[in-house]
Amino acid sequence: MPLLSPINNQIRTNMKLYAEQYKNELFHNILPFWQEHSLDKAQGGFLTCLERDGKVFDTDKFIWLQGRQIWMFSMLYNEVSPKKEWLDVALHGADFMEKFGRAEDGTWYFSLTKEGKPLTQPYNIFSDCFATMAFGQLYKATKVQRYADIALNTFNSILERIQNPKRKWSKAFEGTRPLKNFALPMILCNLSLEIEHLLDPAMVSSLIDNCIHEVMEVFYDQKSGLILENVAPDGSFVDCFEGRHLNPGHAIEAMWFIMDLGERLGKPDLIERAKELTLKHLESGWDQEYGGIFYFLDVLGKPSQHLEWDQKLWWVHVETLVALAKGYHLTKDQRCLEWFEKVHQYTWEKFRDQEYGEWFGYLNRKGEVLLPLKGGKWKGCFHIPRALFQCWKVMEKMAETTFKEAV
Amino acid sequence: MPLLSPINNQIRTNMKLYAEQYKNELFHNILPFWQEHSLDKAQGGFLTCLERDGKVFDTDKFIWLQGRQIWMFSMLYNEVSPKKEWLDVALHGADFMEKFGRAEDGTWYFSLTKEGKPLTQPYNIFSDCFATMAFGQLYKATKVQRYADIALNTFNSILERIQNPKRKWSKAFEGTRPLKNFALPMILCNLSLEIEHLLDPAMVSSLIDNCIHEVMEVFYDQKSGLILENVAPDGSFVDCFEGRHLNPGHAIEAMWFIMDLGERLGKPDLIERAKELTLKHLESGWDQEYGGIFYFLDVLGKPSQHLEWDQKLWWVHVETLVALAKGYHLTKDQRCLEWFEKVHQYTWEKFRDQEYGEWFGYLNRKGEVLLPLKGGKWKGCFHIPRALFQCWKVMEKMAETTFKEAV
Numbered sequence: 001m002p003l004l005s006p007i008n009n010q011i012r013t014n015m016k017l018y019a020e021q022y023k024n025e026l027f028h029n030i031l032p033f034w035q036e037h038s039l040d041k042a043q044g045g046f047l048t049c050l051e052r053d054g055k056v057f058d059t060d061k062f063i064w065l066q067g068r069q070i071w072m073f074s075m076l077y078n079e080v081s082p083k084k085e086w087l088d089v090a091l092h093g094a095d096f097m098e099k100f101g102r103a104e105d106g107t108w109y110f111s112l113t114k115e116g117k118p119l120t121q122p123y124n125i126f127s128d129c130f131a132t133m134a135f136g137q138l139y140k141a142t143k144v145q146r147y148a149d150i151a152l153n154t155f156n157s158i159l160e161r162i163q164n165p166k167r168k169w170s171k172a173f174e175g176t177r178p179l180k181n182f183a184l185p186m187i188l189c190n191l192s193l194e195i196e197h198l199l200d201p202a203m204v205s206s207l208i209d210n211c212i213h214e215v216m217e218v219f220y221d222q223k224s225g226l227i228l229e230n231v232a233p234d235g236s237f238v239d240c241f242e243g244r245h246l247n248p249g250h251a252i253e254a255m256w257f258i259m260d261l262g263e264r265l266g267k268p269d270l271i272e273r274a275k276e277l278t279l280k281h282l283e284s285g286w287d288q289e290y291g292g293i294f295y296f297l298d299v300l301g302k303p304s305q306h307l308e309w310d311q312k313l314w315w316v317h318v319e320t321l322v323a324l325a326k327g328y329h330l331t332k333d334q335r336c337l338e339w340f341e342k343v344h345q346y347t348w349e350k351f352r353d354q355e356y357g358e359w360f361g362y363l364n365r366k367g368e369v370l371l372p373l374k375g376g377k378w379k380g381c382f383h384i385p386r387a388l389f390q391c392w393k394v395m396e397k398m399a400e401t402t403f404k405e406a407v
Numbered sequence: 408m409p410l411l412s413p414i415n416n417q418i419r420t421n422m423k424l425y426a427e428q429y430k431n432e433l434f435h436n437i438l439p440f441w442q443e444h445s446l447d448k449a450q451g452g453f454l455t456c457l458e459r460d461g462k463v464f465d466t467d468k469f470i471w472l473q474g475r476q477i478w479m480f481s482m483l484y485n486e487v488s489p490k491k492e493w494l495d496v497a498l499h500g501a502d503f504m505e506k507f508g509r510a511e512d513g514t515w516y517f518s519l520t521k522e523g524k525p526l527t528q529p530y531n532i533f534s535d536c537f538a539t540m541a542f543g544q545l546y547k548a549t550k551v552q553r554y555a556d557i558a559l560n561t562f563n564s565i566l567e568r569i570q571n572p573k574r575k576w577s578k579a580f581e582g583t584r585p586l587k588n589f590a591l592p593m594i595l596c597n598l599s600l601e602i603e604h605l606l607d608p609a610m611v612s613s614l615i616d617n618c619i620h621e622v623m624e625v626f627y628d629q630k631s632g633l634i635l636e637n638v639a640p641d642g643s644f645v646d647c648f649e650g651r652h653l654n655p656g657h658a659i660e661a662m663w664f665i666m667d668l669g670e671r672l673g674k675p676d677l678i679e680r681a682k683e684l685t686l687k688h689l690e691s692g693w694d695q696e697y698g699g700i701f702y703f704l705d706v707l708g709k710p711s712q713h714l715e716w717d718q719k720l721w722w723v724h725v726e727t728l729v730a731l732a733k734g735y736h737l738t739k740d741q742r743c744l745e746w747f748e749k750v751h752q753y754t755w756e757k758f759r760d761q762e763y764g765e766w767f768g769y770l771n772r773k774g775e776v777l778l779p780l781k782g783g784k785w786k787g788c789f790h791i792p793r794a795l796f797q798c799w800k801v802m803e804k805m806a807e808t809t810f811k812e813a814v
Contacts, residue, residue: 051709051710057709057710058646058647058648058709060647060648109580110578113583113584117580117583118580118583119579119580119583119584120578120579120580121577121578121579121580123578168575168576169575169576169578170528171517171527171528171530171576172526172527172528173516173524173525173526173527173528176520176524176525176526177520177526239465240465240467241465241467241784302458302464302465303458303464303778303779303780303783304778305783305784307714307715307718307769307777307778308714308715309778310771310777311714362714364717364771364772365771370714370717371710371711371714371716372710373710376710376712377648377712
């Protein structure tokens with residue numbers, strides 16, 4: 001396998017071009033779209049239900065997307081350039097979230113009206129996760145202690161609820177078929193890094209170790225070689241709809257996160273395994289007939305209970321681009337580059353809206369636009385700009401490193 | 408409009424042929440499939456997750472589908488012929504449901520393991536509705552008082568919960584945006600007719616009046632001329648995802664139910680309006696490009712929050728056939744016949760599995776099979792056999808009536 005072999009001039013040039021392309025798209029297409037269309041200047045917070053041209057088609061406000069957009073603009077302020085306009089967007093969202101987002105017990109509602117009245121109860125622990133991310137990054141940008149407190153209190157409340165994240169809203173009858181879900185250990189690790197500056201280093205280290213173990217061992221299914229979305233508490237396979245459920249994009253997203261951890265911890269073996277798993281999920285998740293990555297599959301090939309299983313979603317594809325870019329950067333496995341080019345071509349051709357800017361989110365199996373929206377209840381200012389940022393940075397690093405080598 | 412005009416010889420012949428076709432399909436394709444594949448002889452109850460060839464792919468048991476299959480076989484026993492084999496199927500399901508289906512407070516779980524252990528809490532009031540239907544019909548067939556008691560106790564428990572059907576599992580924050588849903592008033596009326604033999608006639612009459620008012624006035628949206636799935640408590644339109652939500656198949660299913668009530672009450676105006684609304688929903692719900700009826704639409708044409716919105720579902724199409732058959736029978740509006748022929752052709756061509764028997768449930772927008780299953784978490788032995796039965800009976804009546812007239 002051509003690991004860590006030097007990359008040639010042609011590839012170097014391509015990396016530079018990719019870096020430019022991803023960076024330009026981020027700053028000249030995606031961010032302006034959200035800056036122009038999503039700020040609710042009358043009532044505060046972000047309007048995320050945007051039609052193709054950016055027109056608002058629904059005014060409900062979803063805590064996931066409020067938090068993610070605050071995080072996005074704070075992160076750019078912290079990592080790219082301390083532009084006042086970016087911080088202003090983050091603060092605009094944070095004011096609204098802080099004022100209206102929480103129930104009496106400090107947990108975060110799922111959605112609010114445009115005026116900030118609670119619409120959906122705090123049943124969804126990921127609302128809290130994205131609130132933690134938002135206020136953790138915003139604290140980094142502003143050093144306002146109140147934001148640190150919100151992030152830390154929310155994080156602690158998540159830890160308290162970890163065994164029963166849905167609380168009274170859980171519909172599962174306790175004890176009959178206990179299952180644990182892949183998303184939570186994954187996101188906890190992410191969160192602990194996001195607010196590392198507020199946590200005890202020993203805790204961060206233990207959360208990272210636990211996350212790597214859960215993702216790479218507990219949820220990893222030996223038989224299929226794939227990562228399952230739900231397993232028994234001891235990690236064993238459960239033959240039911242939830243137990244057979246595969247979410248290739250989710251597993252691949254986790255893999256670039258594991259690669260980051262591998263780099264941080266200096267563990268090339270971990271990186272190698274994450275890269276191999278990226279390729280494995282991509283090969284089994286790729287639609288051989290129409291291209292693109294399936295949304296959901298069943299590990300035993302049985303019919304999914306999700307009617308949207310064959311659709312092609314924006315976040316699945318852009319997260320895959322990040323994993324492949326990082327996989328190539330860190331291992332120089334030629335297959336990552338080949339797959340990157342294939343997924344890049346599909347993604348930019350099918351999802352990008354040439355006419356009105358930003359990208360479509362939902363395509364049918366054949367790659368045709370299923371919903372013409374640019375934002376909705378689940379799609380906001382997050383996966384696309386984060387992936388563009390990540391790809392830009394990785395590609396730039398590759399172009400620079402090899403340039404230095406060449407000099 | 409050619410109302411109540413006599414039907415000619417050609418149409419009469421067609422009606423006879425349709426009657427044969429629907430009857431044959433019921434008795435020689437659909438019922439045998441479920442009798443052969445769905446009975447769990449080891450553990451009791453029905454296995455409804457069946458692959459294309461009838462092989463079981465999942466063993467969880469869903470109360471909706473247990474109840475509906477018990478109802479189906481009891482109803483055939485009561486209405487068609489007292490065949491022991493049909494009653495045996497119903498009793499096989501009822502034993503299991505009676506033994507394992509209820510929580511301590513008498514409400515019905517949503518799902519059980521194959522052994523009957525509760526899996527999903529009794530959060531869904533429609534589990535109780537289908538249990539009422541099941542035991543009401545089974546009582547008619549057996550005259551076993553225990554079944555009448557189960558039906559009546561369940562019905563009373565539904566009435567008690569009617570203001571808060573999801574109980575503690577409701578995720579809506581109380582008071583911010585109260586909405587009421589179309590399904591419950593509809594089903595309550597249906598239930599009161601199903602257990603009419605156990606209820607006070609004044610109560611049945613009041614439930615019928617209320618149902619007609621709710622369906623034809625409260626949920627009817629003047630502006631669009633369509634029936635909304637969710638409205639404010641006073642029946643007004645609410646501009647949010649749920650408020651804009653249209654389910655053409657659901658509205659059309661309700662219309663044949665209203666036609667039945669119109670016939671029962673001797674109200675031709677009501678029948679006329681239900682027939683007009685059937686045609687209206689069909690015209691606005693029909694996919695002009697690929698044929699078939701959309702699953703969900705938005706009354707303002709905004710993007711749906713349901714990714715499966717453009718799919719073609721079995722129950723939508725067979726319920727529409729019933730509404731059109733009844734509409735034609737009761738009003739002789741030629742458009743009902745034209746639409747019946749169009750929907751009949753689409754439905755039989757696309758949904759029916761020529762190779763393995765029974766019908767597919769889920770097609771994509773283009774009418775291609777999306778999931779190869781014959782039964783699952785939501786598709787069981789219900790909509791298709793009920794619709795075949797209804798169409799057969801209506802067509803037979805038309806053929807006979809006109810034959811008598813001709814004589």
